[in-house]
Amino acid sequence: MRRRAVRHDVGVSIAETTNWIDLEGAVNARVVVPGVLLRSDNLQGLTDADVRRLIDDHGLRVVIDTRTDHEAASEGPGPMTRAAEVRIEHRSLYPDSGGNTDLDIEDAAQRWGSDLADDFHADEEPIIRAYLSYLRRRPDSFVGAARTIAATDGAVLVHCAAGKDRTGMIVAMTLWAAGVEQERIVDDYLASAQRIEAIMDRLLSSETYRAELEGHDPQAHAPRHGTLERVLGIISEHHGGATEWLRSHGLTDDELAQLRARVAGS
Numbered sequence: 001m002r003r004r005a006v007r008h009d010v011g012v013s014i015a016e017t018t019n020w021i022d023l024e025g026a027v028n029a030r031v032v033v034p035g036v037l038l039r040s041d042n043l044q045g046l047t048d049a050d051v052r053r054l055i056d057d058h059g060l061r062v063v064i065d066t067r068t069d070h071e072a073a074s075e076g077p078g079p080m081t082r083a084a085e086v087r088i089e090h091r092s093l094y095p096d097s098g099g100n101t102d103l104d105i106e107d108a109a110q111r112w113g114s115d116l117a118d119d120f121h122a123d124e125e126p127i128i129r130a131y132l133s134y135l136r137r138r139p140d141s142f143v144g145a146a147r148t149i150a151a152t153d154g155a156v157l158v159h160c161a162a163g164k165d166r167t168g169m170i171v172a173m174t175l176w177a178a179g180v181e182q183e184r185i186v187d188d189y190l191a192s193a194q195r196i197e198a199i200m201d202r203l204l205s206s207e208t209y210r211a212e213l214e215g216h217d218p219q220a221h222a223p224r225h226g227t228l229e230r231v232l233g234i235i236s237e238h239h240g241g242a243t244e245w246l247r248s249h250g251l252t253d254d255e256l257a258q259l260r261a262r263v264a265g266s
Contacts, residue, residue, distance in 0.1 A: 018191045021058065023050040025079075027198040028163035032171060032188055033263050035059050038155050039171055039188075041163035041199055042067075044078045044206075051083050054157065061154030063088045064145050066166040074208040089148060091141035093134040093166045121234065127165075131231045134169050139249040145170050146177060146251055150259035161209060162199050164192035164223055172228060176242035177256060178263035186228050193222040 019031040021038070025045030032039055038058060043065075046054075054060040063080055065072065065088055072090065080086055121129055135142065149156045160166035168189045175185045192199065200218040203209040213221075232242075239245040243256060 018188075018194070021054070023047075023053065025050050026163075027202055028192055028195045030191065031058065032175070035155055036262050037149060037171065037174070038157040039163055039167050040157055040159040041167075041202065042075070042078075042161050042206075043080050043157075043159055044075050045202070046079045048079065051079055055083060055085050059155040060086055060157055062086065062148055062152050062156045064148060064156060064158045064170065065090050066093050066141065066158065066160045066170060068092045068094050071161065071208060075206065089144070091138075091144050091170075093138045093141055093160075093169070124230070124234075125227070127227055128230050128234075131165070131169055131227075132234065134166065135173075135235070135245070142170060142173055143246055143249050143251050146174050146246055146259055147255055149174055150255050150262055161203060162192070162221070164189075164199070164221075168192070168223070168228070169231075172232070173242045173246070174259070175263070176232065177246050177251075178260050180263065182229070182232055185232070186225075189228045190223050190225065193224075196222040 019034075021029040021031060021040075023029050023040075024047045026040050026043060029038065029040035031037075035058070038054070038060065043063065063086055067075075067090075069090070069092065080088060121132055124132075145156075145158065158167050158170050172185050172189060175188070176182065196218045200213065200216070200221065203213055235241060235245060239248070246256070247253070
């Protein structure tokens with residue numbers, strides 16, 4: 001069911017309340033911008049009916065998969081690969097290091113040390129440093145995702161494993177560059193907390209993620225107030241915001257205008 005949208009001064013709209021997509025094979029799927037941008041956890045368990053729902057009811061045309069090559073190979077080809085109407089783009093936020101996920105940010109901090117982000121941010125919480133490291137390590141994936149969302153005639157779905165961290169940063173930067181208010185961007189990010197138990201149960205059922213997550217308190221992995229706000233604040237302070245950051249990494253003014261028109265015209 002489509003929810004009422006909020007219009008802002010810049011003419012941009014996203015859903016006012018969380019618009020969940022009812023799927024059998026995913027638990028964190030939702031509409032961000034109707035007909036333009038969807039987000040989800042791993043699509044590996046989608047049924048044929050789920051795939052048709054996304055294509056027929058939500059206009060899905062492109063999937064942006066932010067998982068690592070290791071994750072994708074471990075899980076194997078998913079059902080979306082059989083849909084002729086849908087193109088899949090792999091845009092990892094990690095270098096090809098053979099790791100699985102960023103679900104346990106504390107472990108990521110120990111593995112990567114100061115390379116999570118530049119030394120200037122060494123005093124930030126590990127999750128904030130990890131989010132900043134996505135930008136530092138894979139700007140090509142952020143720019144590529146923004147280009148795809150701007151240019152696609154139909155909806156683009158962004159996903160990772162849980163649909164909250166890597167997906168959350170791609171969606172947040174795209175919405176911010178498109179002119180969406182930060183309050184709405186943060187609300188969208190926090191919505192994954194409503195499904196965190198189901199997200200964790202689903203990941204624990206996969207051999208790819210079980211060893212990394214077994215015995216963890218699901219609430220320790222839930223998005224928290226203040227995290228994304230701090231990340232966006234750092235980007236604003238040091239890079240001038242998402243628009244300037246994307247411009248500095250190759251997104252053109254024409255592409256930015258196209259992105260804004262797509263989001264505002266939904």
